[in-house]
Amino acid sequence: MNDVSWGTTVRGWMLAGALAAILTGCAQPASGPGSAGSAAEPAPSPSGPPPSDVATLGEPVELTTGLEAPWGLTFLPDGSALVSERISAEIVRVPAEGGEAVTVGVVPDVAVSSEGGLLGIVASPDFAADRTVYASVSGVDENRIVALTIAEDYGSLEVGHVLLDGIQTADRHHGGRLAFGPDGHLWIGTGDAFEPENAAADDSLNGKILRIAVDGTIPDDNPGDSPVYSSGHRNVQGIAFGPDGTAYASELGHRTWDEINVLQAGADYGWPETEGVDGSTGEPPIATIHPDDASPSGVAYAAGSLWIGALGGQRLWQLPVDGAAASGGPIEHLVGEYGRIRTVELAPDGALWLITSNTDRATWGGTDARPGDDRILRVEIDAS
Secondary structure (H helix, E strand, O other): OOOOOOOOOOOOOOOOOOOEEEOOOOOOOOOOEOOOOOOOOOOOOOOOOOOOOOOEEOOOEEEEOOOOOEEEEEEOOOOOEEEEEOOOOEEEEEOOOOOOOEEEEEOOOOOOOOOOOEEEEEEOOOHHHHOEEEEEEOOOOOEEEEEEEEOOOOOOEEEEEEEEEEEOOOOOOOOOOEEEOOOOOEEEEOEOOOOHHHHHOOOOOOOOEEEEOOOOOOOOOOOOOOOEEEEOOOEEEEEEEOOOOOEEEEEOOOOOOEEEEEOOEOOEOOOOOOEOOEOOOOOOOOEEEOHHHOOEEEEEEEOOEEEEEEOOOOEEEEEEEEOOEEOOOOEEEOOOOOOOEEEEEEOOOOOEEEEEOOOOOOOOOOOOOOOOOOOEEEEOEEOO
């Protein structure tokens, strides 16, 4: 990721020139095995205001402050949220209406590196009954996905079983995002562990989208006899699902293009031979943005758009989508106002919660923390 200068707030339809580009007509159906496609050049940037039917955002409202290197966020049945802190390995709870974050507990055996630590978390769909939260944990020898049990009073946590291990660890490129799909399975984004060849290697869990059942077994409809759902990814830190089940992922590029992809079973997404539309291998992305303006992390679907947090770009991106295709060009919000945005999640009430990532000083592309950083913001969506 690259540092970028602070800018004024812009809700532009597209960046001028080629810094942000949208690919049209290149996505394949979201179901069934994917086949390698040839990448196309980015279409010209549309001009003028966005269409009137595209959702817009309200003004952000601060819910809590003083978090330290927050990374993952998951909502609980009562509307409150649990947040993971990468470096401290703490999980804290934030009330639905906002307020001071209270520590639930510390996840043990977390190894902190430039980008590793306690990363993504997601609550079980049956949390009210099983009190289980799943976490992506960086270790000394390998990264793993673990089940945590949260106490009834939220005053402690216990580590249960390990669902998946054998994910190569490194100083950077851990991936780490977790999400439950509409299929009830756990989807996991991993990075290439700073070894690009891992992304294409059949015997590596790195540089992949992984898909497992909640007991750690491999679903029968996975494309092969392994957790691997798709390959050829550089560093996936965002996974989201549309109302029709379409799976989307945000992927950090190197120097040329960040990617938004529609995930297909068994598909290869080209890295390291292809980056975005620079190359001819793998499935082409539905959108690309220059790393200076994005370095995308968390992504959520709401009101016909993907909402994508940008680290290096220090803004929130909106990409209108229609199933497996983009239906408009990327739109930028909150440019330079809150710094790096790590995580975007859709709250039960239909608003977006955004996590900033400015106290994470060890991560590339960092920025100076402001008083009260890091924070969680709530932003309402106007889909009228």
